[in-house]
Amino acid sequence: MLINSTDPHNVAKTIKEKSKGRNVVLSIPDNYPVDVEMLIEELNKLDVQFMGGIVPKIIYQNMVLDEGVVANFLDHVVTQFVIENIREKDFTIPQIPFEREKDYCAFTMLDGLTGNISHYLSEVYRVLGNNCLYLGGGAGSLTLEQKPCVFSNEGFFMNAAITVVYEGSGSLGVQHGWEKIEGPIIATKTDKNVIQELNWRNAFEVYKEIVEADSNKEIGKENFFDIAKSYPFGVVKDNSECIVRDPIATNEKGELICVGEVFNNTVVDVLKGNRCSLVKSAEKAAKMAIENFSDPRSGVIIDCISRALFLEEEFQNELDTVVDLLKEQNDQMFIGGALTLGEISSFNGYLELFNKTIVVGLFGKK
């Protein structure tokens, strides 16, 4: 559901009325003037179990909004846990007693601007395994200024991740539509989310040669983001689309700073998008999700904010295409979601963080 009040008391009261004892996942746009600390207090007073994130924008049905609170209600929650300081790599994911006969989903909201996100996801997968269908996204502000952005009954956090595990069936479709223009090349020296060398040379020099040859534009520190948003890296994988890594800045040393980790010796391509291929990929993602789930009750769309920035007016077309396809399955279906800083899914088996990607999830009873 979409709640359009900025009064924490009213928002909490509405959620309480609709929740009927269920847990709730909340998505709030970064610019929406609701006091999150107060909202947490109000929800705790009403004994509502919740988690949520502050995201660049929210999705409700086929609308992208800067205002309102999207609430997704979850039945049969098994557990919800907050892991603070995921940047530090020193944490323990709680064990969960799964039952073989049941299906489970795990939804994660994490600080999209923190470090070691891939490590967190790999630890979640280490403990929860392929018992769950995974979905989620990176919260945070589009200004890229890091601040508290995920919350639950336990508080309002930055550098943290919140995961809720619940009984339920679903299916996922994940696509990005970016196409290779150069590669493969090797990220021969990296440090977490910073690429220092490509093919044993200064990373920016190599990237600049490739991008300038294609765009006929000169790329420097000042206009880096404007041009680089159209030329992400793709981590090469077998038999599926690559994993996109978004370079968002360069520094004096000529290093490239990305959203999400790039490990030493990763084989990457340089990609380029065109509006048509991106919208087509969103359609494909929706079809993939539909293909494996006949009777969905609700849909979740986690789409990358940088796709929206790249597609501009065309983004509405992407969203309409996806929502229309989903509604064909069930026109009463609730569709909520968010534009995020990094997308999370286990679409290919292994749990990974994606960039510039759309993740479509369908949920209900099998």
Place this chain on the structure above:
Amino acid sequence: MSVNINKHIADILQLYEFSMSIGKTLDFHKNCDNFLKLLLARKNLSGCCVISKEGDDFTRSYAYPDGLVDDRMIEHSGFLTDCFKDDTIKTGMFEDNTKEMVSSCRTQGSWLFFNLKNDKGLMLMNHKGTPFNQVEINQLTPIMEKFSISLKACESFMRRDNLLKRLTKQNKELREYTQVISHDLKSPLRNIVTLIAWTKEDGENLQDDVMQNLESIEDNIEKMDNLIKGLHAYSTIDKFEENDKEIEVATFLDGIIESLEVPDNIEIMVDSNISTLSIHPTLFQNLFQHLISNAVNSIDEENKKGKISINIKGEETQLKCSVQDNGKGIPEKYQERVFELFESIDSKKECVGIGLPIIKKIIDYYDGDLLLESEEGKGTTFSFSLKKE
């Protein structure tokens, strides 16, 4: 048939990526993590497990995710025994008999088994159900050979590391034990000495033979005290936690000579071409104290002209020393035995048969050589070298 060069290059570079992830650490678990998590991510697989074969049983050495298989899989050894049967690579789809192997996770899909040799195997799982194709199996085979070698290296390192830890612990225990034994044995000795002293003080009219017996008891106690001190010194030679220190050779040797009761008829001469030396002070003291003491004891007290020559020569990589006396010498038949514990050719209370074994142990500790030259009635020379670190 068209050849997709780019695809081939990508495949080759993927091998490079896999290869570079192997052997970055000698920690078994981290080594598996580095390679296998990458393999799962790049090949879109859902899980993997390194299985160890111990006799007819199988244990899980590594699994990702953790709950993929039980720690022990004895009951399901039929399937795994077949997997381990020879070096061939096995693959298949999960069926009812194989599903039981997996404890908590879903087991739809396909599996691929590499025999890593050394009684280890790697099971890869793809829960999406796509069978593994021959090209990717061929591509992975050489990588698995490298992975197998790296696991062997990790295990060897782990064994060596465990052994080292055990040795360190045992050494610590032995040192504590020696200290306790030394303290506990010395304590009743001190009591006996006190009791004898009181008896002698209180019983002024004691018969001569009783007095003689008491003095004999005192001599034996002193001998036992020397024995305990010697044993303690012997057992702690290579277990000191002290570091090497710079010492002034002449001053240090003077201190040792002063601490010994050297009769007036014995002259000790020191000749050294070095003024300072970086060495373990306690060991250096023990070494020369026993050598000089040994030389002093070998010179008959009535010998008017006892001579002991100490020579120290510092060379680039070693220290060459000798201690020469003009004492009674060591009979040839005893020359090999004198370095064994409690082998004494002298009945003096100071000679408990532990000084020369201590000297030998210290020289061995410094990876040095020891030479004994002796002629009955003419004297003895102990020459030795100590390697500089």
